[in-house]
Amino acid sequence: MSKIDKRDEIVRAALELIAENGFHGAPMAMIASRANVGAGTIYRYFENKDVLITELYRDIEENIMAALQEKYSVGEPFRERFLHLGTGLLHHFIHNPLVFRYLEQFHNSPYGVASRRDKILGTATSDCNVFRELFQLGITQQILKDLPLVILFALFFGPVLSVARDHILGFVELDEALIHHTIEACWDGIKR
């Protein structure tokens, strides 16, 4: 196995175990054995568990942003741009349940608070700047309600994360139509 492959195996194993069992249900020894790697080997690639966790988080966020940029065209009217981004995000979560559960674990942990602060205050560069820019534009163009950005975020991300979780846990079966209705309902909530 090449060096890159081994790192990938470790990351994949960590993603699976943490998504399924949480940080405390994913001991390093278990990650190592799931990755077919010695316990000590992980420490050749990651300084410690914290670093593994946060690097995995960064990987995931980059992927999501890349996936969203694809569906994104600046030419369209505002509402369509929002619907595209919204359905795109929800799709991504539904088709990558491990990623979604990992993000939930991360956000509901001490790690998550700092990251959240960055996101909201706009310090983060990588981060959900697509949404930040879009929402900001919507406010200044008086398309969206004149509420603090944080509130608009809540009105969008709140439901999206919630239905994604319900779908993944099997409490509801989201098909194409239901996804659209959900994002449109979010739109009704934030639009002026």
Added chain:
Amino acid sequence: MSKIDKRDEIVRAALELIAENGFHGAPMAMIASRANVGAGTIYRYFENKDVLITELYRDIEENIMAALQEKYSVGEPFRERFLHLGTGLLHHFIHNPLVFRYLEQFHNSPYGVASRRDKILGTATSDCNVFRELFQLGITQQILKDLPLVILFALFFGPVLSVARDHILGFVELDEALIHHTIEACWDGIKR
């Protein structure tokens, strides 16, 4: 200190520490010392940590439901009933940040999934049946969008929990007006 007082002290200490540091940041020894009680004493009142955690959860839920029932009058029109319940819930979270953070910890843990399943499938008797009944009524009377209950729940609870968290973490200052605007935006999202 009387027997009841001692139990209360333990519960209070557990609430504080778990709300602030999560389940894993609140070892029994720490809970005991914060409650001015010996480590072994806790086990005279609670069989083990799990029992302490779930009993505390039940206490909290009862309190919330009691607080919400107060503000609730079946005579009002549907929209007003919703707004009352919504603002009431948000108020309660904002004025009881420890309770809110405890609930978040609980829901984002293995404990939470079972409880969530009960809530959504309607097995739970104690639980947010006020909301369940109201939303069901709204659907059959064609006041609310004809979407699965789970989705409507997401469109309401999602934003409420999200803004409550942002307020408590200091990312936004929710005043009376902002609370109303938020709940009204939720209304826009779920109404037909």
Added chain:
DNA sequence: CGATTCGGAATGAACGTTCATTCCTTTTTA
């Protein structure tokens, strides 16, 4: 009524387990 006994509540040191991390040996690579 004061002294003594008694029982259960409280205690916290000790135990066994689990985990992240380290360290030294073995294997692979160049």
Added chain:
DNA sequence: TAAAAAGGAATGAACGTTCATTCCGAATCG
């Protein structure tokens, strides 16, 4: 064959839980 990588047993810290002991107010006795 020398250097780098991998392996996994060893380590020590932290945790939930237990249990032999202490403590204290009530009951009993002389």
